[in-house]
Amino acid sequence: MSDDIRSALGLRPVINVSGTMTSLGASIVVPEAIAAISAILPQFVEVNDLQRKASAIIARLTGGEAGFVTASCSAGISLAVAATITGNDLLAIEKLPDVSTDKNEVLVQMGHVVSYGAPVDQAIRIAGGKVVFVGQATSTHRYHMENAITDRTAAAVFVVSHHVVDYGLLNLIEFVEIAHAKDVPVIVDAASEYDLRIFLEQGADIAIYSGHKFLGGPTSGIVAGQKELVRHAFLQNMGIGRGMKAGKESIAGVMAALEAWETRDHEGVRERETSYLQLWKQALDGRPGVTALIEPDPTNNPLERMRVIVAPQEAHITAWDLSDALARGNPPIIVRDHEVEHRYFYLDPCNLHPGQEKVVAQRLAEELDKARASNEIIATPLENRSRHRFDAALRWPD
Numbered sequence: 001m002s003d004d005i006r007s008a009l010g011l012r013p014v015i016n017v018s019g020t021m022t023s024l025g026a027s028i029v030v031p032e033a034i035a036a037i038s039a040i041l042p043q044f045v046e047v048n049d050l051q052r053k054a055s056a057i058i059a060r061l062t063g064g065e066a067g068f069v070t071a072s073c074s075a076g077i078s079l080a081v082a083a084t085i086t087g088n089d090l091l092a093i094e095k096l097p098d099v100s101t102d103k104n105e106v107l108v109q110m111g112h113v114v115s116y117g118a119p120v121d122q123a124i125r126i127a128g129g130k131v132v133f134v135g136q137a138t139s140t141h142r143y144h145m146e147n148a149i150t151d152r153t154a155a156a157v158f159v160v161s162h163h164v165v166d167y168g169l170l171n172l173i174e175f176v177e178i179a180h181a182k183d184v185p186v187i188v189d190a191a192s193e194y195d196l197r198i199f200l201e202q203g204a205d206i207a208i209y210s211g212h213k214f215l216g217g218p219t220s221g222i223v224a225g226q227k228e229l230v231r232h233a234f235l236q237n238m239g240i241g242r243g244m245k246a247g248k249e250s251i252a253g254v255m256a257a258l259e260a261w262e263t264r265d266h267e268g269v270r271e272r273e274t275s276y277l278q279l280w281k282q283a284l285d286g287r288p289g290v291t292a293l294i295e296p297d298p299t300n301n302p303l304e305r306m307r308v309i310v311a312p313q314e315a316h317i318t319a320w321d322l323s324d325a326l327a328r329g330n331p332p333i334i335v336r337d338h339e340v341e342h343r344y345f346y347l348d349p350c351n352l353h354p355g356q357e358k359v360v361a362q363r364l365a366e367e368l369d370k371a372r373a374s375n376e377i378i379a380t381p382l383e384n385r386s387r388h389r390f391d392a393a394l395r396w397p398d
């Protein structure tokens with residue numbers, strides 16, 4: 001692409017088969033959102049009115065009573081938690097994260113305490129919430145949650161993610177039933193979910209989505225749900241929400257992305273992604289030590305990814321060395337490798353420009369041919385990789 005801004009900025013032209021990652025620039029923003037962002041940037045608007053318009057669109061798409069746009073899903077979690085602690089008390093809102101009530105405990109199942117790039121429990125703590133972990137990593141029973149609820153309980157947070165433990169925990173319907181029996185509001189982190197309605201339908205009081213993931217909007221968070229609670233979360237913009245604000249461009253961009261979502265050819269997108277997976281499977285099938293499996297999304301989003309399992313004895317390279325080689329190459333291919341110690345990574349077809357799927361297939365073939373031709377097995381000890389994991393971050397900006 002000759003008009004690619006990245007070469008002008010001196011940035012590597014990465015190809016993203018990892019997913020909607022903040023560290024890679026999230027997603028390809030849809031043209032409708034780009035147009036809305038350009039149109040509103042030079043204009044003054046009354047931002048709360050713009051948020052009122054956003055509320056109507058968010059309500060229509062989510063089935064919630066109201067909604068607003070903030071900086072990110074992570075911000076939305078903090079604002080929603082803050083709402084349950086302060087209500088509409090403007091002085092309490094200014095005082096956060098100091099709290100003048102002891103009703104600030106926030107329940108989270110232990111198996112939901114994940115990192116999405118930062119710890120979910122921190123998003124609760126910066127809002128003045130005191131995190132109460134419920135159950136154990138791989139088991140929450142009803143009695144765990146029932147006994148965790150006290151007069152001090154302000155809210156309960158439920159995380160939907162491929163990172164959470166996927167067995168032995170309470171599902172959202174049970175979680176809501178137990179919380180609501182004692183009037184505890186439920187906040188759902190649904191950052192990376194396609195289904196904009198189901199969590200509110202299942203009884204959540206607030207559901208929060210990322211604007212910059214599947215929706216293809218600008219970097220933002222969408223808070224949707226029960227009107228009074230959404231209002232109390234919105235009021236946090238006079239407090240901790242200030243540092244998490246969405247400007248006019250993000251609000252207008254998300255509105256446009258939501259409207260585009262309503263009319264998007266979801267089946268067409270799916271077909272295109274399936275054709276990418278087929279192409280990669282063809283490129284990998286029959287190669288020694290490589291198994292390519294097409295698998296559904298773990299949280300039931302309507303998409304599939306390819307699991308590439310690499311047996312180093314036959315492929316002459318480990319999964320993580322292959323991942324690193326692809327990322328170092330030209331162009332750099334960034335795969336989904338957060339479980340790579342299990343000797344596989346994934347290829348995510350959701351964030352590609354047309355034609356990039358062929359480059360991915362070609363680079364996979366090149367690296368595998370090269371490894372196969374080498375006399376030694378390319379196998380960096382995993383410990384070395386983990387030891388150096390944060391080196392680049394820790395020497396940034398150098």
Ligand SMILES: *Cc1c(COP(=O)(O)O)cnc(C)c1O
Pocket residue numbers: 022071072073074075116159160161189190191192209210211220221
């Ligand atoms: C991506 C993600 C987040 C963070 O979303 P941001 O909008 O980038 O803050 C939070 N929770 C889950 C489950 C996620 O997948």
